[in-house]
Amino acid sequence: MAGKAWGGRFSEPTNEQVELFTESISFDARLAAVDVKGSQAHARMLAEVGLISKEEADQIQTALDEILIEIQQGKIEFSPSLEDIHMHIESALIARLGDVGRKLHTGRSRNDQVSTDIKLYVRDEIDHLDKLLQQLQRAFVSRDDDLDLILPGYTHLQRAQPVNAVHYWLAYTEKFQRDRERLADCRRRLNFSPLGAAALAGTTLPIDRDQTAKDLGFTAPAANSLDISSDRDYLAELVSSLSLIAIHLSSWAEEWILWCTTEFGFMTLSDAYTTGSSIMPQKKNPDVLELIRGKSARVIAASQQLFVLMKGLPLAYNRDLQEDKLAAFAAIDTIKSCLELAPSIVINAKLNRDKIASRIDDGFLDATALMEYLILRQVPMRTGHEIVGNLVALCESKNCRLKDLSLEEFQKTAPQIDNDVYDVLGAENAVSALRSFGSGGHDSVRHQLKLWQDRLAEN
Structure with a gap:
């Protein structure tokens, strides 16, 4: 031996x-x-x-x-x-x-040594992941040429209200910003040095834990030697944060996969990020997006693996904790591989503008704008909601759009409606009418885009 x-x-x-x-x-x-x-x-x-x-x-x-x-x-x-x-x-x-x-x-044990190593490793990986997330944010923000385009917004995958196309890109920019902030929070909490805690009780030797903490860039030494040996909260927190990144990536991938279908026809992906079929020569499959969606399962599973691993362990160190690295490394590697590809997919995707424009007035996207038009004319919200619902039913029976109704037809249902109603009808007018902070209207989106351009240019 x-x-x-x-x-x-x-x-x-x-x-x-x-x-x-x-x-x-x-x-x-x-x-x-x-x-x-x-x-x-x-x-x-x-x-x-x-x-x-x-x-x-x-x-x-x-x-x-x-x-x-x-x-x-x-x-x-x-x-x-x-x-x-x-x-x-x-x-x-x-x-x-x-x-x-x-x-x-x-003056040290493998218990505090391994925890120190993992914290140093994870700290570096968080810094790298933050840069990758920032690159993805920049990719979405770089699509400012889409400012003149209107897209349908959805709830329940049903057409709901129109929004400026860049509003979509900024929605994901916001999600990835929250991901960056979660990683920064995780980094701040993990940045306390385990080194010198030894096996579990500390040491009788005159070591200087403050020196090693400062030398390695930690905020301070972690305070309780017994806790240090068993602590893997920082890994659970990291992988939980990575799970949310995976969910955001998966949601984005799912949306663009739908948009690339013939049924939607909103988007065409670059050939460089798609594959074909071994038997159907016409196919152009969004395989990279599908795998980003699929690989999210690995990250979410890693989070559950860590929670189950930790749930029954007594203080202090137990050999079970050797398995923590498998889960953490798998989650880190998977998210990195997805984030390394995502910005190029975003930058190189093309919106099918003519097809989008040809159908933008389908689905009564301006119905809410009409209801709010009535509210501004002192019609109670619920009454206005019912009036517009009746008008939509009328349009469906006539196979027409709201803006195709005559003023006489409007006034039969709601006498408060005047000729200026046509200023809020149609997708373009409905978007232009949006004015609240954070809305999908043109002015709000331009304002938010400028804020993000400046914010990302600073970092």
Whole structure:
């Protein structure tokens, strides 16, 4: 058992199947760079407090740099017998430096070490995800050429009211902004250093946790050593936030998949982001959007996996927590792959303007504008609602639109209606009449677009 960091009290070797069952090097190797970063900060602190010499700390830092390069170049062979990336790096360090390498783990445990590594890794990934979300926001905001286009807005997938096309793009920009803010909140809460909490109770050695926290860019040391060993709230929060990103991406993908159908005919995707059929030569399938919609299931499942993993664990560390990385890494990787493709899909999609315009007055999209016209003429809202409902029924019986009714027909139902009613009828007039803050009217949308253009230009 000499090769095991914990082998001193064992007299029998570990069963080979157990080694394979308990290893995590197959998935935690990606933590190598942050493990080295955390270990180097720990070595510097040990030297500052006099637990190792300055020369020993320098030797450790130099050797760790060399080991990381070798790992990145594939020169270090991974073995299940060494369990995880932490023990692989420590083993390589000891092979180089002997007793000097054995001193590195002074005042820490793998429990606080792994939590430190994950926090450093996740912090970097959050920063990267934020940039990807910002790029997607910029892609939507860049579609300002659509300001002159009106689209039907839907509720229950039924035509409801017309809106400026850019209103759609800004709706997703808002959703992804909330996603960015959730990630920022998660980053703020996780940014407290576990390093130096040791196994669960802290240490009798005179370590300086404030130094390592500052050195690694944490806000401060986390305050309770018992909590530190078991805390994976930050991963659950991260993956929950990623689940909402996945849901927003899936909703967007679903909408554009519908828009690309012959039945809608609103949109044509770039050939570069579609595929064909092996048997039907005419097909142009929105496979990338379908997979973005489908991959959302992985992220949502990862969130549930973490919650179930954590729900029954007593304080402090339990080996179950080794499984946390599988869920978190899967969610991070999936969201990154979706976000890396999404901006180009948004930028290169084309709206079928003529087809949209030819049907924009279908579905009585101006009915609400007519009701509000009546409200402005002192008709109670519910009465106005009923009047317009009756007028819509009349139009359906005549197979015409509201704006096709004569003034006489309007006034038979509602004497309050005057000739200026035609100023709010039709999709274009109905959109122009929208005036409330945040509405889909032309003036409101231009205002919001300018705010977003300025906001995204600043970052």
